Amino acid sequence: MTATAGRLTAADIGGPLGERATLVQFSTAFCAPCRATRRVLGEVAAMVRGVAHVEIDAEDRLDLVRRLAVEKTPTVLVLDGGGAVVRRAAGQPRKADVIAALGAAVGP
DSSP states (O other), X not given: OBOOOOBOOHHHHTSOOOSSEEEEEEEOTTOHHHHHHHHHHHHHHHHSTTEEEEEEETXXXXXXXXXXXXXXXXXXXXXXXXXXXXXXXXXXOOHHHHHHHHHHHHOO
C-alpha cells in the first residue's frame, strides 16, 4: 500500500467514517478479487476497534472514481479518523498489508 493525499467525508463515501480509521473499497459487480477483498477488509475492521469498512460500487460513483483516479478494482483507500487518505492500493490486498496500513492511519 502506498501513501497518498486527500480527504474524504462520510457524504463522499456514503457511510460513516470509523472513529479511528476507515477502509474504503472500490468494487464492481463482476470483480472476483473484490469479493475476497471484501472478506479481508471486513475481518480486519471487525478485529480493530473504531475501524469501519465501506464498499463503494465504482460504476455508481464515477464522480468519486474520477476524483480519486481509481483505475481498477478493487482499489482500497485507508483513511485516518479525520478522513485523510493515508494509504492506497490497487488489487487484492494481503491481510498483513491492510493491518500494517492501519497502523499508519491510527498511529501509536
